[in-house]
Amino acid sequence: MDTNSFRPQMAAALDPRTRALTEEREVLGPAYRLFYRKPVHLVTGRGSHLWDADGVEYLDVYNNVASVGHCHPRVVEALSKQAASLNTHTRYLHENVLRYAEDILSTMPDELDRVMFQCTGSEANDLAVRVAQAYTGGEGVIVTAEAYHGNSDLTSKLSPALGTAQTLGLTMRMIPTPDTYRVAIDGRPAAACSPEEFGAWMAGEVRRAVADMERHGIRFAALLADSIFSSDGVYPDPVGYLKPVIDAVHELGGVWIADEVQPGFTRTGDSFWGFGRQGIVPDLVTSGKPMANGLPTSMMAARHEVLEPFASSIPYFNTFGGNPVCMAAAQAVLDVMRDEDTMGNAKRVGAIFRQAVSGLMDAHPCIGDVRGAGLYIGCEIVKPGTKEPDQATALDILETLRSHRILTSVCGRYGNILKLRPPLVFSESDVDWFMDGFSATLKELGL
Structure with a gap:
């Protein structure tokens, strides 16, 4: 649970406003964790989309708390x-x-x-x-x-x-x-x-x-x-x-x-x-x-x-x-x-989502397995040609997805499994956004 986390030693790479906010969090004590090497400052949300303090839009592929979408x-x-x-x-x-x-x-x-x-x-x-x-x-x-x-x-x-x-x-x-x-x-x-x-x-x-x-x-x-x-x-x-x-x-x-x-x-x-x-x-x-x-x-x-x-x-x-x-x-x-038939949406869009991610496996051998049910998908990142978990690559994928304005995280014993668990209102166009960003990420990282 501590895998995808910001550490204080990463603060030097942040812009002044973000760095100041991370430093102010000291009042909360050291047990709290932020996602990402460069934390995201979110201020509003709607459905499966979020916006940061600069008005930049993100795709939420992780949040099951807002089950029927942010601010329904x-x-x-x-x-x-x-x-x-x-x-x-x-x-x-x-x-x-x-x-x-x-x-x-x-x-x-x-x-x-x-x-x-x-x-x-x-x-x-x-x-x-x-x-x-x-x-x-x-x-x-x-x-x-x-x-x-x-x-x-x-x-x-x-x-x-x-x-x-x-x-x-x-x-x-x-x-x-x-x-x-x-x-x-x-x-x-x-x-x-x-x-x-x-x-x-x-x-x-x-x-x-x-x-x-x-x-x-x-x-x-x-x-x-x-x-x-x-x-x-x-x-x-x-x-x-x-x-x-x-x-x-x-x-x-x-x-x-x-x-x-x-x-x-x-x-x-x-x-x-x-x-x-x-x-x-x-x-x-x-x-x-x-x-x-x-x-x-x-x-x-x-x-x-x-x-x-x-x-x-x-x-x-x-x-x-x-x-x-x-x-x-x-x-x-x-x-x-x-x-709104969220069960039907989870089944239909989830099947499209899982099939799309699975379709990248042949071209990208770092994807060892894709499994899931409905809108809950695990994408296992391994060292090509093996089943050896590759946490470092999984974290690089997360950070690069973030640069494509896509938010998710990892799970599993080795922290190498992409945990794709979006709000239940996730749509086919959201799948397209994710797949464009995921494909670009794999290409940028030479995977």
Whole structure:
């Protein structure tokens, strides 16, 4: 997560105004990070486009927070209208939270029939882990090798993507990333295996992790994972491979917490929720950033029987989780997603986008793999002729794309995978802009 970052030693190359702003950020402390060697000073946005302080227009190919596009007028109107009336918490009655709760649950399988609201994805995952532990009586949580699930004390210890300086939980166990590009099963590349075979491999990793927990006196509680393994490097396929994994989780006495912050809300184009692509029903679902187009809103949905042991014994209160303004914005987002068919757009434009990027592979052997679902694409940058990750080249590509006014970033263990995750209103003309800039970038860098 610290790969595409500005460092203070880069300040000498900046223009005076940008340099002054970076220096003023010292008041925020050293933990914050800026993107790019030359940070971008953004002041306004609309749809999938952004403008900087000089009026220069950029293409946003990274922002899933503004899920229905920056400053969508219906969302702005809904939150403004409610803010002018009342904003308080859920210990008073209000229709907004009830209307939205019913509506968001209507997008999920019937088994998921309870929902609680928070302000951040970290809070949602924190609560979900506590609920899972209360239900199972265990403590142990399994995550993948490059997972990110939040920055609370609990969730940061379940987030290896934060880096080696982050202390990980003693009751946490990691399993390998379901890397269909590099994993070999019985000597065969994963891409040549059936969903059942790939799922059996991953289920075996879960069993090994739980066996290790048991050797250390730890009882298994949950697998916490998003259904396309976003931070690990974007691995959505093969469809169906997660079923044997979740079957193993249940057999071993645990539950699956589906972290849907990134794959949910029509992102994959195949279903409203990322887990829907895999044809399975989680025990708990969390989401956050896309819900209210940037307002601090998150949720945890649950099967009632899973929630009951926690909820019947511990009162839960989150001051502004589910507040009327955020619920009004979230409802507007949900209405826009239906009325503007963001799922259909993600499927149609995402397929065009992925095919266009894949079409560059033969001419540019630095592109080792292109994978994704809907408007979530991972483009793996490698040393030509190998599968060796090439982080340095990936970062040079990012910086050159920035010079073409295209904003994105990287993910994965080695920081070599271009993470192409634009707002859901991304259009065919936006694909054209990206491809023109990406092709020019590869040419300029001699790739």
